[in-house]
Each structure stands twice: as structure tokens, then as C-alpha cells.
Amino acid sequence: MTQQTTAIVRIQRYNPDEDRKPYWQDYEVPMTAETTILDAIETIKAELDGTLTFRRSCRHAICGSCAANVNGRNVLLCHSPLSEHLDRRGVCHIRPLPALPVIKDLVVDRTRFWEQYLRVKPWLLGPDVVPDKEFRISPEEVAALKDAEKCIMCGACFSACPVTAMRPDYIGPHALQKALMRVLDPRDTAPAERLDIVANLDGIYTYHGVGNCIEDCPKGLNPVEAIKTLATLYARREELQAQRTQSHETLIPRELPAAAD
Numbered sequence: 001m002t003q004q005t006t007a008i009v010r011i012q013r014y015n016p017d018e019d020r021k022p023y024w025q026d027y028e029v030p031m032t033a034e035t036t037i038l039d040a041i042e043t044i045k046a047e048l049d050g051t052l053t054f055r056r057s058c059r060h061a062i063c064g065s066c067a068a069n070v071n072g073r074n075v076l077l078c079h080s081p082l083s084e085h086l087d088r089r090g091v092c093h094i095r096p097l098p099a100l101p102v103i104k105d106l107v108v109d110r111t112r113f114w115e116q117y118l119r120v121k122p123w124l125l126g127p128d129v130v131p132d133k134e135f136r137i138s139p140e141e142v143a144a145l146k147d148a149e150k151c152i153m154c155g156a157c158f159s160a161c162p163v164t165a166m167r168p169d170y171i172g173p174h175a176l177q178k179a180l181m182r183v184l185d186p187r188d189t190a191p192a193e194r195l196d197i198v199a200n201l202d203g204i205y206t207y208h209g210v211g212n213c214i215e216d217c218p219k220g221l222n223p224v225e226a227i228k229t230l231a232t233l234y235a236r237r238e239e240l241q242a243q244r245t246q247s248h249e250t251l252i253p254r255e256l257p258a259a260a261d
């Protein structure tokens with residue numbers, strides 16, 4: 001049987017309707033080696049303090065809603081064992097994602113995060129004519145898309161980035177990563193338009209090289225590399241657009257010649 005012990009979970013509390021400023025509150029929770037930080041917070045909510053407010057949905061590192069700051073790093077609470085995030089006194093510090101307005105306790109306002117995401121038109125702009133059966137994509141093209149597809153939009157990179165904190169108009173690492181996915185997608189018709197959207201000081205030219213986004217991404221993605229790739233592709237956007245347009249023209253079904261009588 002797994003040994004049970006206890007830990008102190010220290011949470012930053014803040015209710016703008018009642019509190020002048022944020023404060024720390026400690027909770028002693030039971031813990032085994034399998035207990036995640038989200039498990040601990042749910043125990044607090046159910047058994048110790050029903051006023052504690054946080055977001056979560058999937059509990060399997062898929063929805064991104066439980067992202068928060070633990071001991072100074074942004075993590076997914078549902079994917080972080082409590083036992084691995086205790087200091088020498090057995091305490092785990094949890095705060096809301098930094099650089100985003102706090103709605104209550106661990107819940108932040110992600111409006112700016114989503115507004116910047118929409119700027120890059122993250123949806124597919126496909127051709128008018130599509131193949132009868134399937135879009136054929138080469139293994140190389142699949143490999144290029146793989147990283148960006150793993151992003152779950154949790155906001156860890158956006159919150160950790162010093163540029164998003166300083167420049168409200170910065171598109172942000174999450175949206176630039178998704179922009180690259182669409183630029184590389186062989187089904188998409190508008191790589192040049194997409195590159196034009198990000199090639200400015202709100203986008204790839206504010207690249208700073210600090211790399212907090214890489215360190216805090218719970219999926220191990222590298223938005224810095226994505227930003228560098230966008231800059232490289234921007235330099236040859238016309239050639240890229242011509243190649244894409246030509247490849248889509250080959251998809252147009254040709255009418256079969258009428259059968260001879």
C-alpha cells in the first residue's frame with residue numbers, strides 16, 4: 001500500500017471584491033506519491049475550504065485549463081506530482097499564471113491571450129477544390145507540423161514571456177507557434193498572407209531570445225525555434241506561396257474525356 005503523509009499547500013488567495021491585495025493561505029493536505037497538485041487542490045476545495053477557486057477540466061494534460069505557477073514555474077497542476085514540488089519544509093507554493101489579470105484566486109483573465117491568438121487566423125484557409133478522398137501529406141510535412149499540433153493552449157508560455165508582460169500588443173509565443181503550423185500546412189492556401197501578419201514588431205521581430213516559453217511549456221515545445229522558422233520563411237514567402245498555389249492546382253479533378261462511341 002502506498003504510504004500516506006501530509007504536505008503544506010500554500011496558495012495565493014485573492015478576491016478583488018473583498019481583498020485589498022493578494023495573500024498566502026496554507027492548507028495541510030494528505031498526500032501519497034501519486035497525488036498531483038490538482039488532487040491536493042480538489043481535496044482542499046471539497047474538504048477544507050469551498051471558497052478556493054481554480055479551473056480544471058480534463059485532468060490529463062489535454063485541456064490546458066489548470067495551468068498555474070508553482071514555486072516560480074508555470075506548470076499543469078494535473079500533470080505535476082505534489083511530492084516533486086515541495087521545498088525542504090514540505091511546502092508547495094501555488095500562484096495564478098503571472099502577467100495576467102486575476103479574476104479570483106488561481107483563475108486568470110485570458111482575454112488578451114485569445115485575442116492575440118485570433119490575430120494569426122488560426123483556422124485552416126483551405127482550397128475551394130479538395131481531393132475526392134484525402135489530402136496526401138508527406139512524412140516530412142507531418143514531422144514539420146507535429147510540434148505545433150501538440151500545443152494545448154494552456155497559456156504557460158504566454159504568461160512566462162517577459163515581452164507579453166511589457167507589450168500588450170505582442171502576439172505571443174502560443175499564437176506564433178500556431179501561425180507556423182498553418183504556414184507549413186500543405187492544405188492551407190495563404191502562407192504569404194499569414195507571414196505578413198506576423199512579420200512586424202507585434203510578432204516575430206520582437207523575438208527576445210530569453211527562452212522562458214521553452215522552459216515552461218508543459219509539452220516540451222520550442223516557440224523560439226518556431227519564431228526563427230517564421231522569420232526564415234518570410235524571406236521566401238513569394239516562392240512559398242507560388243509552390244503552394246501550384247500544388248493545389250494539381251488537386252483540381254480533371255474531367256475524363258468522353259468515351260468514344
Ligand code: FES
Nearest residue numbers: 058059064066078
Ligand atoms: S485539467 Fe486539463 S490540462 Fe490539467
